[in-house]
Each structure stands twice: as structure tokens, then as C-alpha cells.
Amino acid sequence: MKNNLIFDNFYNKINDCDFTELKKIQKEYFGKNGIFIQILKSLHNYNDDYKKDIGSKINKAKNDILVKINKEQYNKNCTNVEKNKNNFDCSEGLFFPFVNGNFHPISKTIYDISSIFKSFGFLVSDGPELETDWYNFESLNIPKNHSVRDLHDTFYIDGYVDLLLRTHTSPGQIHIMEKHKPPIKAIIPGKVYRNESSDSSHSSMFHQIEGIEVDENITFLDLKNVLFEFVHAFFSRNLKLRFRPSYFQFTEPSTEVDIQCNFCNGNGCKICKNSGWIEILGCGMVHPNVLKSVNYDKEKYTGYAFGIGVERITMLKYDVSDVRLFYENDLRFLKQF
């Protein structure tokens, strides 16, 4: 019989069956000499594409019948009055089909970026999402009443004026410097929060990866080199980088980094708004006042820091047009990564 017909037959058979019938069909197809098992045994005679196609169809059939058996068993359990009297576990006797899961795209990017920086000798660390005003602002050279705080409006905790959800991963710089003496070289991935209403490119919760290196004689060139190597490794391509002057309170000088648009190779398209460039991160040389906050000798040490927007770089890598897709938990979207 042609394989397609075998699958059609199988699916016709498992329609409208009760538990006992389903178990019988399962044996007929997946038992020791079952029909699908025989097919799997004969696959070595065929080419790779065919093997892959039939193999995955049989795996799917195996899961599909298990799901049906589970459903029948579950219904049987739930309608068993005697058992229900004794608060029994209604999942009793259920089989668990093995569905291969995969990383959420944001976790995948964090994992990929962490692996890249680990290979450059960076430590991967973390910090609390609930921060004090000191760690989120003051220690980073952002005094009270500074106008930039408007851009970092966030969620405060009722009854605790000093506690807030961190607006960036930069407080991680302070935590890591407090814990270790220089030289330090670390990245800090994590969730950050801002009081923003969500649209296709904004969300009130998103992810960043902070990076910091402090040692004697660290220069802007070290920052350029590390970011160049990172972009090359992450996009698996030699994309050009552009360092645009910018302003952050905790770095001086500060720049924003654009990469050559990976969709049009810098020729100009809708995604890069015809500029040929796309912004991916903020960075700069650690401000002496920040080194002072953690009692590092600012005459002896210098360092650089950067902050990568995880959602943004994931959208660029996989051509995702709306940030909200990451949080809707629609499996049709999530399974593609």
C-alpha cells in the first residue's frame, strides 16, 4: 500500500474510537511488529528527504493517537463517580506524548549572546529586578530631579518610595563592581521595566543585556573591537558598524551603535527607513563618577559599558515586525524559532 494511504487509513480509524479500540489500533500500528514500526525498519533503503518526511509523519501519528488515548482516559476518570468521591488524581493513567519544545526567541537570543560573550572571556551575571533609587539612578550619575528620569518612569512599590522596578540593566554594573575588584569583564542579561504603553515596538517590560569591562588601560578601541566581534558572531556576517555620538549620564563619551541594515545590505529599505543603518545598542566609556560610586580608583582604572536591547536585536535577526508577538504565547509564532 502507498504510504499516504496508510496514513489516511490510520487517521480514519482513530476517529470516533473509545479507549479500548484506540489501544488496539495503537498496538496494530506501533506494537512490536506494528505497521508503522515495519515502515520505520525499512527506511534505510530510502534517501534522506524521504526518511525525514516519513519519520516525522510517523512521530506525529504516534503523538496524535496518544493525545486521543489521553482524552478518553481523562473522560473515563472524570466520570468515574466512585473515584471522584475520594478526590483522586484525574490525570491517573494518562500518557504523556513527547512534544519537542524549543526556546522562546528571547531566551534563545539571551542564550546565544551569552555564549558569544563567554567565549570572549566575559562572566555572565545577574541582578535584582526590584532596585533602590541608588542603584538604578544615583550610583549611575543620575541625580534626583534630573530631567532624564522622565524617560525612565517606572513602577514603584506601594509604601516604599525608594523601591522601583529597574528601568535598565545598568544597575548590574554597580552590583558586579561592588562584588569584584578590577579587572572585571561581565555581561548582565535580564528584564527591565518602563511606564510605557505598548505598541508594535514598545512594551512596559522588555529585556536588555548589559556589558562592562574595567581594567587598567581600557580604551574606546577595546569597546569597538568587542562589539565588532560580537555583531559578526551574532549575525554570522561581517556587517559594518557605525558609532554615533550620544549621551548617557553613566558613560563619557557615549555613543549609539548602528549596524549596516542586514535586510538591504545598507542600500536602504523600509526596515531601516532608507538610511541603510539600524540602531542596536548604547555604549560608552564608564563615567569616572560611576567608578567613584563603587570606590574604584578612577585615576588607575578605565572601562567601557554597553546595553543591548534584546527584543530589538531578535526582531532584526529573525525579521519580526511587532514586539507584542513575543508575549502573546501563540505557539504558531513561537514554534518557528
Ligand code: PHE
Ligand atoms: N542603560 C542604557 C539604556 O537603557 C543603555 C546603556 C548601557 C548605555 C550601558 C550606555 C552604557 O538606554
